[in-house]
Amino acid sequence: MAEKNSNHDSEHEPLIIAFVCNWCTYTAADLAGTSRLNYPKNIRLIRVMCTGMVDTQYVIKAFLGGADMVLVSGCHPGDCHYINGNYKARRRIKLLKEILPKFGIDQERLKLTWIGASDGIQFAKIMQELVIQAKTLGPVKTTNSLAV
Amino acid sequence: MAKTTFIDVENKNTQLAIQNFLQSILELDHIEAILAPQKIGKSVMPVLITDPELIETVDPLAPAFPLNAAKIVSKLTYKPMGKKIAVVLRPCEIRALVELVKLKQASIDDILIIGIDCFGAYTNKDYSLLKASGMTDLTEKFCENVLAEKEPPLENMNISNACRACEQIVPENADIMLGLYGVDIKKQIILRSLTEKGDTLLKDLSIPDLKEFSEDTSERKNLISKIISKKTEFKDKMFSQAKQAVNSLDKLADYFSGCINCYNCRVACPVCYCKECVFNTDVFNHDPYQYIQWAKRKGSIKLPSDTSFYHITRLAHMSLACVGCGQCSNACPNDIPVMEIFKYVSDQTQSSFEYEAGKDINQVPPLSVFKEEEYLDVVGIN
Numbered sequence: 001m002a003e004k005n006s007n008h009d010s011e012h013e014p015l016i017i018a019f020v021c022n023w024c025t026y027t028a029a030d031l032a033g034t035s036r037l038n039y040p041k042n043i044r045l046i047r048v049m050c051t052g053m054v055d056t057q058y059v060i061k062a063f064l065g066g067a068d069m070v071l072v073s074g075c076h077p078g079d080c081h082y083i084n085g086n087y088k089a090r091r092r093i094k095l096l097k098e099i100l101p102k103f104g105i106d107q108e109r110l111k112l113t114w115i116g117a118s119d120g121i122q123f124a125k126i127m128q129e130l131v132i133q134a135k136t137l138g139p140v141k142t143t144n145s146l147a148v
Numbered sequence: 149m150a151k152t153t154f155i156d157v158e159n160k161n162t163q164l165a166i167q168n169f170l171q172s173i174l175e176l177d178h179i180e181a182i183l184a185p186q187k188i189g190k191s192v193m194p195v196l197i198t199d200p201e202l203i204e205t206v207d208p209l210a211p212a213f214p215l216n217a218a219k220i221v222s223k224l225t226y227k228p229m230g231k232k233i234a235v236v237l238r239p240c241e242i243r244a245l246v247e248l249v250k251l252k253q254a255s256i257d258d259i260l261i262i263g264i265d266c267f268g269a270y271t272n273k274d275y276s277l278l279k280a281s282g283m284t285d286l287t288e289k290f291c292e293n294v295l296a297e298k299e300p301p302l303e304n305m306n307i308s309n310a311c312r313a314c315e316q317i318v319p320e321n322a323d324i325m326l327g328l329y330g331v332d333i334k335k336q337i338i339l340r341s342l343t344e345k346g347d348t349l350l351k352d353l354s355i356p357d358l359k360e361f362s363e364d365t366s367e368r369k370n371l372i373s374k375i376i377s378k379k380t381e382f383k384d385k386m387f388s389q390a391k392q393a394v395n396s397l398d399k400l401a402d403y404f405s406g407c408i409n410c411y412n413c414r415v416a417c418p419v420c421y422c423k424e425c426v427f428n429t430d431v432f433n434h435d436p437y438q439y440i441q442w443a444k445r446k447g448s449i450k451l452p453s454d455t456s457f458y459h460i461t462r463l464a465h466m467s468l469a470c471v472g473c474g475q476c477s478n479a480c481p482n483d484i485p486v487m488e489i490f491k492y493v494s495d496q497t498q499s500s501f502e503y504e505a506g507k508d509i510n511q512v513p514p515l516s517v518f519k520e521e522e523y524l525d526v527v528g529i530n
Contacts, residue, residue: 056464057426057457057461057465064397077520078520084518087519088515088518090518090522090527091514091518091523092464092515093526094500094501094523094526095464095468095497095500095501095514095515096464098496098497099460099464099467099493099497100460102391102395103395103396103456104396104397104398104399104400105397111529112526113529130529133529141396141397142397
């Protein structure tokens with residue numbers, strides 16, 4: 001992924017789409033906010049009720065729409081508000097990590113994490129780390145403006 | 149279980165022998181109808197037959213595969229019909245049916261599956277061309293040449309790529325198998341029961357000389373493994389070409405550049421069963437202004453839009469159930485080799501879940517279950 005498009009120079013600001021569950025990771029993000037913790041502006045949070053409702057198509061759309069990285073984040077195993085949504089999400093992410101690399105989207109660009117409601121500090125730390133990683137990976141290589 | 153014998157073929161007419169066998173099944177009191185491929189006009193389509201006299205145009209060996217009949221079986225069995233029927237299917241149709249049963253779109257409770265050794269088939273376009281060439285004994289010549297390992301089997305025309313890459317040429321999960329490989333089909337064909345249902349049927353038909361099945365003849369085994377190894381070779385080559393053809397989003401867009409969003413591939417797909425596909429919903433009725441926004445952002449936008457999105461999403465939704473029948477390619481009005489990509493990707497997704505679509509009716513679809521401790525490597529940011 002070293003090769004970069006001309007319109008993306010070294011200052012490429014990555015775009016990270018994060019699907020976060022209402023009960024854990026979104027609450028953690030809220031906590032990070034109310035605790036006045038800083039995290040990069042590259043993250044766009046999309047609140048969903050559960051990671052178990054993140055259909056594969058949402059992730060695919062995010063990448064085709066220009067995301068450099070997609071994060072799906074929910075409750076720790078055993079803590080899911082809906083008992084087992086996060087286990088279902090894990091299988092879908094596993095599936096996407098098989099499919100996306102076939103079309104040149106590195107599996108490193110898709111992340112799944114568990115961030116509990118009280119992990120505000122953890123949330124901010126992970127977001128910072130993801131931006132660093134996304135910068136290293138660079139933009140998804142596409143020269144064709146017609147690839148949607 | 150697994151009784152085996154031979155059906156004698158008279159006057160070298162294999163087709164007639166199969167028809168007579170099917171007729172004898174239809175004459176049984178508890179079998180109401182038979183679903184089998186039948187010559188209709190220039191095509192060969194599945195027909196539901198109740199009158200034993202009408203079985204004479206049934207042609208299950210014709211190298212035509214206009215649709216995957218698992219879809220038809222789903223229509224006949226999605227709720228109890230109160231009658232028992234027999235269905236004549238190709239191996240890939242049986243595998244698709246197994247997937248549909250798991251997805252609760254069909255049932256095998258009231259059907260008896262008759263599987264026939266598969267010789268493969270032509271694409272719809274090629275079959276029409278062959279038909280138009282006026283060949284009279286097309287089916288016979290085709291079968292003869294396949295068994296003699298002639299390639300291509302007819303008039304410099306080869307069977308579809310899906311069939312050339314298919315390693316499952318012998319029916320599994322059928323109740324009754326009709327075997328053609330490794331016997332002189334002008335003299336006899338193999339009749340074998342693979343399940344208890346099949347055993348009962350053979351008993352009801354009072355088939356003489358039933359033997360306990362232990363092992364195929366070496367002749368049959370050798371021929372099958374020889375043909376399969378050729379197919380594996382073709383498949384491997386096809387996969388490596390597919391891999392190169394779509395390994396970036398740009399190349400994927402080029403590959404599907406002729407796609408007109410007709411969704412025929414989805415309609416033809418036996419395992420795409422959703423009543424309302426997301427691609428037909430208002431989600432994709434974009435606001436007119438949206439197109440301008442996209443075009444502005446990218447400089448230009450190909451229309452219809454969302455083609456890469458459609459194909460990758462379909463892969464995510466159905467690749468774990470893909471049986472590689474190739475009907476997607478067959479249905480494409482612009483001749484995009486859809487199957488090549490779908491079979492390549494589904495081969496990988498299925499093996500990553502140690503799953504094989506259509507293999508075992510008791511193996512649950514990977515996305516319908518989970519374990520607490522599994523795939524820990526996909527979690528985390530490192």
